Amino acid sequence: MAKRAAAPHRPSLNYHLRIHAKAPDALRHVIMDIARAAAYVRRAILTTEAGLAGAVNQFGEEQQKLDVLSDEIIQQHLRESGLVHSFISEEQADVVELDPSAPYSVVFDPLDGSSLVETNFAVGSIFGIYEGGELIGRTPREQVAALYVLYGPRTILVYSAGNGVHMFILNDVGEYILLNEHLGIGDEAENYSPGNLHAFKDNAGYRASMDRWLQSALTLRYSGCMVADIHHILSKGQGVFTNVGGAKYPNGKLRLAFECGPFAYLVEQAGGSATDGTMSILDKRLTEIDQRTPLILGSAHEVARVSEELQSQ
Numbered sequence: 001m002a003k004r005a006a007a008p009h010r011p012s013l014n015y016h017l018r019i020h021a022k023a024p025d026a027l028r029h030v031i032m033d034i035a036r037a038a039a040y041v042r043r044a045i046l047t048t049e050a051g052l053a054g055a056v057n058q059f060g061e062e063q064q065k066l067d068v069l070s071d072e073i074i075q076q077h078l079r080e081s082g083l084v085h086s087f088i089s090e091e092q093a094d095v096v097e098l099d100p101s102a103p104y105s106v107v108f109d110p111l112d113g114s115s116l117v118e119t120n121f122a123v124g125s126i127f128g129i130y131e132g133g134e135l136i137g138r139t140p141r142e143q144v145a146a147l148y149v150l151y152g153p154r155t156i157l158v159y160s161a162g163n164g165v166h167m168f169i170l171n172d173v174g175e176y177i178l179l180n181e182h183l184g185i186g187d188e189a190e191n192y193s194p195g196n197l198h199a200f201k202d203n204a205g206y207r208a209s210m211d212r213w214l215q216s217a218l219t220l221r222y223s224g225c226m227v228a229d230i231h232h233i234l235s236k237g238q239g240v241f242t243n244v245g246g247a248k249y250p251n252g253k254l255r256l257a258f259e260c261g262p263f264a265y266l267v268e269q270a271g272g273s274a275t276d277g278t279m280s281i282l283d284k285r286l287t288e289i290d291q292r293t294p295l296i297l298g299s300a301h302e303v304a305r306v307s308e309e310l311q312s313q
């Protein structure tokens with residue numbers, strides 16, 4: 001009788017998706033194609049000059065070469081997969097349709113924190129995957145998977161397909177190998193990560209949270225790239241990340257579709273919470289592709305405290 005091969009000691013992303021997540025083959029292929037695209041984005045970061053492309057994206061922001069390049073790399077992989085109906089990218093003004101008979105649609109931010117590339121800080125790519133073709137009108141709770149790739153000293157991929165949150169490292173031959181399974185986020189935060197701090201001037205609730213943090217034993221950890229800052233929470237198992245409204249950005253700076261939605265899915269899968277201060281991010285309906293939302297995310301008790309402080313003013 002044939003001997004049964006032992007399970008790999010350090011499974012690859014493909015094996016993990018197939019055996020542990022029991023992801024449908026098509027979903028596994030989409031995630032593997034995204035992961036492969038991210039390895040190319042990593043290479044682009046290492047080899048491209050971080051200059052300006054001279055173009056302006058849909059939100060009037062200057063696009064850097066690497067934003068454009070990362071967007072093109074990811075688009076090409078999604079197109080070639082044959083499994084993607086439509087996508088929304090931070091760098092595109094409209095929903096882009098690829099194949100009306102394909103099973104999934106993808107939302108993504110190709111290079112989050114790209115202004116940090118020249119400082120050699122960590123940057124990342126963010127993805128959410130939905131079944132079907134329509135994206136407008138959906139809620140992030142309908143995502144069937146979400147993942148991000150963090151390009152730091154190491155390249156780390158973190159995904160959930162509804163079976164907990166799992167972390168992988170990109171090796172020399174382009175394979176993602178399991179580092180940690182079932183990441184969890186405890187209820188109390190020891191670190192705080194306050195984005196859009198300009199809102200401090202005109203948002204008394206945010207001032208109340210900030211005052212409390214400064215007078216507490218909490219430690220500041222903020223890089224300016226939400227992928228790195230939220231990865232800090234997932235890898236340390238605690239923390240709170242905020243980006244709330246002020247005069248300049250009444251709903252904060254971050255977008256529901258491809259920034260807040262995927263992270264809300266991952267963080268709730270890890271036992272944390274993600275809210276706009278009044279409701280779960282996962283239940284917010286996507287009405288426009290560039291819709292922004294306040295975000296308070298991380299350790300559940302701390303998220304609740306900040307939400308109360310924001311509402312009490």
Ligand code: AHM
Pocket residue numbers: 090109111112113114115194195196197198224225226227243253
């Ligand atoms: P980007 O997608 O244009 O790079 O902007 C998003 C980034 C987030 O990663 C980060 O949390 C936020 O902008 C930083 O905002 P702030 O400078 O207000 O702290």
Ligand code: MG
Pocket residue numbers: 090109111112113259
């Ligand atoms: Mg972004």
